[in-house]
Amino acid sequence: MTVADVYREFGVREARDVSPAYERLARHVASDNDLLDRLAALPAPKRQPNLLFAVVRLLGGPVTDPAGFRAFALDRWDEIAAQLLVRATQTNEVGRTAALLPVLAALPQPLALIDVGASAGLCLFPDRYAYRYGTRTVGAGAPLLDCAATGFTPPERLPRVAWRAGLDLNPLDVTDPDHVAWLDALIWPEHTHRRDRLRQAVEVARADPPHLVRGDAVTDLPALAAQAPPGATLVIYHTSMAYQLPDPQAFVDVVRALPARWVAVEGPALVGAELPAPPSPALHNVLTLDGEPFAWVRGHGESLTWFGRNIH
The missing domain is CATH 3.40.50 (Rossmann fold)
Structure with a gap:
């Protein structure tokens, strides 16, 4: 399964009827070669849609506007990639x-x-x-x-x-505000x-x-x-x-x-x-x-x- 396939499947099977913002975002990433090339350079577990979207949210980036998300992600990719490598989807739902x-x-x-x-x-x-x-x-x-x-x-x-x-x-x-902020970032917008x-x-x-x-x-x-x-x-x-x-x-x-x-x-x-x-x-x-x-x-x-x- 390609990275684009992962994002398309996430949009259809997980985000549809649950998070319109993440459905739109997943579709956009699946069709954006610049973002796909950057994601492909990461280890497979670090390419997850939930993880990428949460890291962008944590860093204050937009996740409800695909164009704004793309601009933010390309401009700050080094910082985003560094966070992706050290974090995991610890949603704790x-x-x-x-x-x-x-x-x-x-x-x-x-x-x-x-x-x-x-x-x-x-x-x-x-x-x-x-x-x-x-x-x-x-x-x-x-x-x-x-x-x-x-x-x-x-x-x-x-x-x-x-x-x-x-x-x-x-x-x-749970007593560390930074840890709780990560849990919050993992929640869909x-x-x-x-x-x-x-x-x-x-x-x-x-x-x-x-x-x-x-x-x-x-x-x-x-x-x-x-x-x-x-x-x-x-x-x-x-x-x-x-x-x-x-x-x-x-x-x-x-x-x-x-x-x-x-x-x-x-x-x-x-x-x-x-x-x-x-x-x-x-x-x-x-x-x-x-x-x-x-x-x-x-x-x-x-x-x-x-x-x-x-x-x-």
Whole structure:
């Protein structure tokens, strides 16, 4: 797949009907040879649309006007490239916990949680947020996370968490304004609701800073898992992280060897099983428990379409 293909696919499958600004921008980049040549000189993981657009936002550049974006990017490409090389898409979208909740609430309680690719650890607090699945609300905290639920009955209660920890190559600190600014830059321009709930989730995490470990998902996960307290169900989970791994199968092998339940919201390629057709051509991830697929999930957790067995 060429760089232009990556941007065209992002515009069609991820940004369409979700972010008109990023759909326009992706289409423009896909047809701009000057920008494509510069992107092609970078390592493949650093060419991602989300990463490029977020870096330009962080540097104060325009992302709603393709012509202004192009002028800014070409004028300051050296600075942009330097940021692309040292940053990653650590979106830490708390809306994805709405997809995790039905599985977490159904497991034997209490839970010991490890979020792999934790970023700032905001998805380590599924028991502190509130969720609205259509007309049913679960929990009473903030932020309130909306998820369109199809094909399943939402849980009646939140999980009980006895211990929580995160693993990341470059964990972000919720008390560091620069780190929080990067999380904000990763949010798409029209998504004021996501920006609001980011602020609320950061406040939750600042009140009880999560235990975050700097380390590799493959080599350092067993040691962190060994720290989990006895008497709690150890749950290792991750959301939209596996595509960044150099060897996803090595990670899967490590997780399966641990005495833990494994929950993932990742692309269909990680599942390795036959799946029903997704609800629409838009990009969907798959919710799995111990490798068994249960539901289609939109990228930010805004919808959950259940197709698996009942786990309640």
